[in-house]
Amino acid sequence: MKVRYRAVVALLLLSVLGASFVHYEATEDQRWPYPDADELAADYDTYVGKQAFLFGEVTAVDADGAAFTIKVEATGEIITLSVNGSDADVERGGTVQVYGTLEPDRTVDAQVVRVVNASTGALLYKYGASLVGVLLFLVLFARYWRVDTGRWVLEARRDG
């Protein structure tokens, strides 16, 4: 297929992809029945008594470990919430998932708390491993495939 036609099809596909970004955001509520950080930041009190599912970073843990504080990123601001009723082993700097009921005074009565990244190190590990993944793939791909600069297509290497 000529480069020109491929470019047209690629543009069409890119438009579909772009539309999906907008559609995905616009229909988020249909997949995620919980209030998001922006909604909580704007008007927390409306959601008191509702179920919430939050992703946040632990900023402080009480001395007895029964309660802790998380910060959740909203657009342009960060909201802080207290989490009670958890027996999860959380540490400051870790990332947690909190599923529970929203109580007054920005407090969450947690039913389930899961530690996602125990610390900042866990996040670094994840990005490090991902970088290795990218490099491994690029090396392998370049070994078996090449760009045919005559027709601007990817072609298998004969010696691959």
Added chain:
Amino acid sequence: MADLLTHVLVPFVLLTVASWRVDWLDRRWVVVGMGGGAIPDLVKVDLVLEADSVGAMLGVPLSYGSFSTLGGVLVVAALITLAFRRDHWRRVYGLLVAGGLSALVLDGLRVFADGHASAWLYPFTNWRPPTPSLYVSSDPTVLVVTLALAMVVLVADRYREPS
């Protein structure tokens, strides 16, 4: 989600085993499938080009979340396929989708505190399939197990070759 290294190694394991039965499926095709495994990770574009900022600039809210869905994989795989020679398209597309699907399924097994994975079948359904919550994304066990499997398959593949 699991790390990207796991995402490319899982298709390597699955497709290398499949290649023992399917004649045309040699290493170069396996590598294409590995690339497919990385498609859902494109959602991380957000780290360099924040969706919120782009949305504010364009005046319409958007999210890259669709990259990590079946719909996203089908579209991105088609885009990548276009870059290949015409007579490779069918295989390339199939392998990219297979790789992407393996990554989505793997991510669908990870921990969600409410017991349901993300709605990765979007846009076909907004339903969030139940997850067994097997692992958290930063759990090295996932990578260690996958690496071990990849080693076993690699060695087995070498020993098969003479026959």
